[in-house]
Amino acid sequence: MPSAVGLPALAPRDIVRSGLCIGCGACVSRANSVASRMELDRYGQYQPTGSPEWLRRGSPEFARICPFSPYARNEDELAEWLFPGAGERDAAVGSFRSAYVGHVAEKDFRERGSSGGMVSWVLSELLRTGRIDAAVHVAAATDPQRERRFFRYRISRTENEIRAGAKSRYYPVELSEALMNIRSKPGRYAVVGVPCFIKAVQLLRTEDPVLRERICYTLGLFCGHMKSARFVESLAWQMGVTESEIQSVEFRLKAPDRPANWYTAQLTLRSGQTVRKDWWHLADGDWGAGFFQNPACNFCDDVVAETADIAFGDAWVEPYSSDGRGTNVVIVRSPEMERLMKTGIEQGRLRLKPVDARFVERTQAAGFRQRREGLAYRLCWPRPGLKPRKRVLPNSQGLPIRRKLIYRSRALITAWSHRVFLFARLIRRPGLYIRWARLALAIYHGLAYSRGRLGAMIDRWGH
Numbered sequence: 529m530p531s532a533v534g535l536p537a538l539a540p541r542d543i544v545r546s547g548l549c550i551g552c553g554a555c556v557s558r559a560n561s562v563a564s565r566m567e568l569d570r571y572g573q574y575q576p577t578g579s580p581e582w583l584r585r586g587s588p589e590f591a592r593i594c595p596f597s598p599y600a601r602n603e604d605e606l607a608e609w610l611f612p613g614a615g616e617r618d619a620a621v622g623s624f625r626s627a628y629v630g631h632v633a634e635k636d637f638r639e640r641g642s643s644g645g646m647v648s649w650v651l652s653e654l655l656r657t658g659r660i661d662a663a664v665h666v667a668a669a670t671d672p673q674r675e676r677r678f679f680r681y682r683i684s685r686t687e688n689e690i691r692a693g694a695k696s697r698y699y700p701v702e703l704s705e706a707l708m709n710i711r712s713k714p715g716r717y718a719v720v721g722v723p724c725f726i727k728a729v730q731l732l733r734t735e736d737p738v739l740r741e742r743i744c745y746t747l748g749l750f751c752g753h754m755k756s757a758r759f760v761e762s763l764a765w766q767m768g769v770t771e772s773e774i775q776s777v778e779f780r781l782k783a784p785d786r787p788a789n790w791y792t793a794q795l796t797l798r799s800g801q802t803v804r805k806d807w808w809h810l811a812d813g814d815w816g817a818g819f820f821q822n823p824a825c826n827f828c829d830d831v832v833a834e835t836a837d838i839a840f841g842d843a844w845v846e847p848y849s850s851d852g853r854g855t856n857v858v859i860v861r862s863p864e865m866e867r868l869m870k871t872g873i874e875q876g877r878l879r880l881k882p883v884d885a886r887f888v889e890r891t892q893a894a895g896f897r898q899r900r901e902g903l904a905y906r907l908c909w910p911r912p913g914l915k916p917r918k919r920v921l922p923n924s925q926g927l928p929i930r931r932k933l934i935y936r937s938r939a940l941i942t943a944w945s946h947r948v949f950l951f952a953r954l955i956r957r958p959g960l961y962i963r964w965a966r967l968a969l970a971i972y973h974g975l976a977y978s979r980g981r982l983g984a985m986i987d988r989w990g991h
């Protein structure tokens with residue numbers, strides 16, 4: 529793909545100050561110097577940091593590789609380069625050759641995965657068949673208290689390592705170290721990531737021939753939003769323990785006898801004891817309310833990792849959402865991934881059924897509302913800093929008042945959950961945050977779900 533020329537210079541600080549930094553670490557990996565690194569900020573979100581000169585130094589290259597840069601190629605342009613001749617192009621799911629719903633049938637991939645175990649299966653199969661030397665994915669930190677983080681990107685070189693990394697981590701991670709390792713060690717790699725991370729990898733591959741050659745496969749995870757590290761602290765507060773007691777975190781405990789979408793979080797303490805709570809009973813456990821969401825996610829328009837060779841999500845429609853064993857939806861974009869799926873199905877190792885784009889879209893209905901209708905509305909709001917350039921145009925026409933209030937309250941919860949939590953943490957009063965979160969959630973639920981007289985009042989308001 530030829531490099532875009534004539535772009536304005538952009539600096540990491542411009543993106544950070546505009547609330548558009550997702551903390552992927554692409555810029556730091558490219559700088560590859562002691563002048564910059566990725567660090568968790570006071571809100572528990574990764575941000576690039578380093579010498580003031582580096583942060584301020586504008587460059588057209590940074591404008592091209594940052595996934596939230598208004599000047600970088602968008603997902604459609606990247607997909608055109610990556611998947612020429614891919615069968616269908618769909619406004620919701622992007623370029624794709626085929627899509628499936630189902631799960632892994634062999635070994636205990638499904639039991640050990642968050643959904644149907646497909647991501648770990650594909651990584652293991654790529655390794656087993658010699659297509660890759662290593663998988664770049666997210667695993668638990670070995671010594672979280674010393675590392676001061678619970679999860680991080682890891683390069684796994686055996687099936688056991690890959691399988692030990694299964695499960696979704698709703699926790700900030702960054703790619704700079706992993707990308708620098710790929711650059712320094714020849715080999716063939718597969719990278720797993722949420723949509724903006726995969727976009728960052730693909731943008732880097734347009735610039736960097738070494739990454740282009742070595743990153744042979746990209747596996748995308750559908751994404752609702754990224755959470756800050758404070759979500760884990762909040763889990764600890766609400767389970768009556770402190771963060772310093774935690775040895776490991778499980779965001780989605782699997783229980784075959786309960787619906788897949790009834791999430792249970794479990795903390796394993798250093799003492800060996802475990803504590804757990806259903807997300808429904810958490811003050812901030814409603815995913816849709818946007819607690820601890822990274823602000824950049826407000827300006828994302830890719831739900832299903834449109835630039836990944838293959839992408840995976842949960843089948844959030846019946847009968848699958850009631851099946852606690854977990855079920856994937858899979859979108860296949862590259863011919864090689866298509867062959868891998870077909871062979872797996874023929875050999876009875878994958879139990880997958882073909883579906884169409886509308887089925888996939890229905891499984892992510894809330895995500896698409898937030899990133900299409902909601903994004904169009906948010907783009908109308910005045911904001912300082914850089915203006916995001918999205919595939920969705922600003923528009924608030926015809927949006928019912930209730931939907932507007934939902935998007936407004938979600939954005940307020942996102943913004944204030946970081947601040948109220950920080951304040952409660954500073955004055956050591958967890959109860960302050962928890963009470964605020966309960967109130968915020970009650971208001972959000974009132975707007976989103978009220979029927980009867982209150983519902984009618986909200987719907988009439990503004991008419």
Ligand SMILES: Cc1cc2nc3c(=O)[nH]c(=O)nc-3n(C[C@H](O)[C@H](O)[C@H](O)COP(=O)(O)OP(=O)(O)OC[C@H]3O[C@@H](n4cnc5c(N)ncnc54)[C@H](O)[C@@H]3O)c2cc1C
Pocket residue numbers: 637640641642643644645646647648649665666667693694695696697698699701720721722749750751752753754755840841842843844856892895
């Ligand atoms: C932040 C986040 C938000 C998500 N939002 C949605 C959503 O809105 N809708 C939806 O349908 N699905 C969403 N998913 C994807 C879903 O949770 C499952 O990860 C996906 O269905 C794959 O399940 P599996 O059983 O096939 O994967 P598994 O076999 O469990 O393997 C998961 C793989 O993903 C890697 N991984 C885990 N967390 C991360 C991370 N943060 N970044 C990069 N790699 C990671 C693991 O290392 C492992 O290799 C989200 C995932 C994440 C991490």
